[in-house]
């Protein structure tokens with residue numbers, strides 16, 4: 001098949017959780033630019049609708065729905081709504097993340113809240129969306145983890161800033177998501193679902209100048225990720241061009257860890 005056809009997402013129904021967030025918005029944009037029909041879902045429907053309005057003005061096929069992945073009823077409502085409105089699902093980008101914990105010494109209840117959303121809720125929505133994809137004959141799941149799921153924090157990045165107390169929950173659930181990718185790639189293959197993971201580096205978001213100086217000098221390409229950097233990778237993993245890529249974790253950090 002022609003490679004442009006292999007990479008096209010035409011006729012694919014794609015769900016991105018947290019699609020109004022920082023990486024989420026880039027992911028939604030890339031998938032829709034590759035002709036996918038893209039649904040963004042998160043707790044804040046208004047934020048999703050704002051993204052939808054912006055992209056629809058450019059002719060992209062983007063829709064907003066609501067979900068709280070930590071609430072089983074909400075996940076089931078989303079599943080039913082997608083089935084009813086779109087007839088099924090082909091691709092799930094598991095991107096949402098909650099950040100309730102604020103540093104090493106924070107109350108342990110914040111760790112528990114993080115697990116409720118980022119571990120238990122995340123597993124719940126993955127299982128339900130996998131079921132929807134399986135009913136449709138198979139497809140692709142893309143987990144968005146982080147380089148911080150692979151490496152410990154480099155505290156020297158925070159020298160001269162007040163950002164030097166990274167929360168432990170994030171490293172724990174991002175690492176778990178990479179391992180879960182390998183588990184799911186085996187188990188869901190029986191349902192014709194491929195499961196891969198992208199582990200990005202930091203996205204430029206007007207961080208303090210001192211942080212940028214510390215960070216950028218450690219990256220061979222000399223900068224943080226920009227809004228385009230994740231698009232090609234997520235389109236590849238969503239498309240038939242990656243039919244033989246399964247169970248992979250792809251580090252996208254500009255070479256920071258070579």
Ligand SMILES: NC(=O)c1ccc[n+]([C@@H]2O[C@H](COP(=O)([O-])OP(=O)(O)OC[C@H]3O[C@@H](n4cnc5c(N)ncnc54)[C@H](O)[C@@H]3O)[C@@H](O)[C@H]2O)c1
Pocket residue numbers: 017018019020021022023024041042043044067068069070094095096097098117121144145146147174199200201202203204
């Ligand atoms: N921003 C970065 O620099 C960076 C770097 C590496 C990896 N990542 C990864 O990218 C992904 C997105 O991160 P981000 O920084 O763009 O996040 P963000 O904080 O900008 O957005 C997170 C999104 O998740 C949604 N969300 C939170 N709790 C939810 C819940 N209970 N149910 C449904 N949706 C919920 C939020 O509403 C929001 O839309 C994460 O997997 C993160 O680990 C981000």
